[in-house]
Amino acid sequence: MKKILSIILFALILAGASASLVFAQDTFPTDDDVNKIAKQLYCPVCESTPLDVCPTEACRQWREVIRTMLTEGKSEAEIKQHFATQYGIRVLNVPPNPWLTYFVPGVVILIGAVMLFRGFQLWKKPLVAEPVSDKDEAEQVQQDEYLAKMEAELKRRK
């Protein structure tokens, strides 16, 4: 009986140990986990190179920092914030406020384009005399009659 109990106890300990081993392996970040974040960051030394494919020693160190932070349970946002604080926002592949970063220049460019388009349109457009309204026409006829009378009067005085 004692022997059976010892075996059961040993089996339980073994099961517990293997379970914790599996748990540890699950929480240990893989290269894919690291690269998932690394590809959102850029090497601050060799510019325009994403961290996940950067071959330099510095980049290898930074990938290790990501791995360490993941192991510590840090979130993706916290890791990116850490890199931005340490090396500046230029390491982020997306700026912290993309709406402002992309929208404002877009609006400025759009306004400029509209103004230029309008300007060229006005410069090029063949000019057409504005249509004369009925009221204007009546006034003009009246004025013509008046002018005719004036000219007749002048002729008479000569």
Add this chain to the structure above:
Amino acid sequence: MTEEYTPQRRGVPLWAQIIVWMLLVGLLVIVAMGLKRAQQGTVQPGQKIDNFTLTLFSGYEYEGKTQVSMEELRGKVVVINIWASWCKTCEQEAAELQAAWEKYEPTGQVVFLGVDYVDTEPEARVYLKKFGVTYPNGPDLATHISQYLRVTGAPETYFIDKNGVLRYVEIGPFITTKKTNAQRDISAQIDPLLK
């Protein structure tokens, strides 16, 4: 007698023309400034160095303080060394700079500052320990200092006089070879500033 009606030619409103031209000139100025800055290289000798603060690694403080500003170092000769643990050429001069620091530290007139450029703290600490560096050192947070100095790479060493004016920039490491002597070269920059 009839007069031919000639409509007045309409142009772009003056205010619109002014805005368009101002935008265009502004854009060109920004591009020109960017190009000029890119071609300038590092801050040039003769330029007064503005105040900036360096946060220091624990164990590498300046007079017990965790931060040091250029303002509080006025009246002293300041030697700023830009380095990184991943920088192999920095290793060539690390011991030389430490030896120079040990020579000038007792005078109390010279301060060496190590600025760790885009590096990770664990590796930086290994590097400092490996070369026995004891002078104040800290990370270049958000690369503010290197951007201000317009650092072109590591290592670079900046010699600033007692009035806060940059006097010399060494691009690359101080090394001792058959033709050069690192200690002599470092002293040649510091000694005239102590007079």
